[in-house]
Structures are given as C-alpha cells and as structure tokens.
Amino acid sequence: TVFIWALDLRIWPKAIEIGRHVIDHGLQLPERFHRTPGGMLVSEIADAAINDPGSVPHAILAETELGEGNGAW
Numbered sequence: 383t384v385f386i387w388a389l390d391l392r393i394w395p396k397a398i399e400i401g402r403h404v405i406d407h408g409l410q411l412p413e414r415f416h417r418t419p420g421g422m423l424v425s426e427i428a429d430a431a432i433n434d435p436g437s438v439p440h441a442i443l444a445e446t447e448l449g450e451g452n453g454a455w
Contacts, residue, residue, distance in 0.1 A: 385419065386411070389426045394442040397423060 385404055388397035401423040403409075411419055427446050431438040 383412070385423075386415075389422070392430060392437070394427060394438060397426075398442070398445060 385397065385400040388394075388400055401419055404411075404419040409419065411417065411422060415422060417425070424446055427438055427442060431443060
C-alpha cells in the first residue's frame, strides 16, 4: 500500500526504494492491480515522464532504466 501511495504522490525516490524492497522479498501487489511490482514502477514513472515532460528528474529516469537493465524490475 505504501508503494502505491508513493507512486500516486510521485515521490519517486521513495517509490523506487519501496519497490526494490517489494521485489527483493517477492511481495505481490493487491489483487486489484494486474501488474508485477516492477512493471508498475517502471510504467508509472514512464507515464508521468511522457504525460508531463520535466516532471520526473533525469536521475530517477536513469535509475529506473538501470534497474530495468539489470533485471531488478
């Protein structure tokens, strides 16, 4: 729930921190979400960056990309 909250409020560093914890411990999202935690993290950040250019700091985009490339997400 806190992970979803951080994404909704666009607190990107906290969302990434909690997202890593969720993924590392094999936790699942609530049933109403039909995505993996990593998929949700990446898609929410990407959607925000596309829909509101400049709203996501470059460092967050880079960190998300690196996590994706390393199989973390």
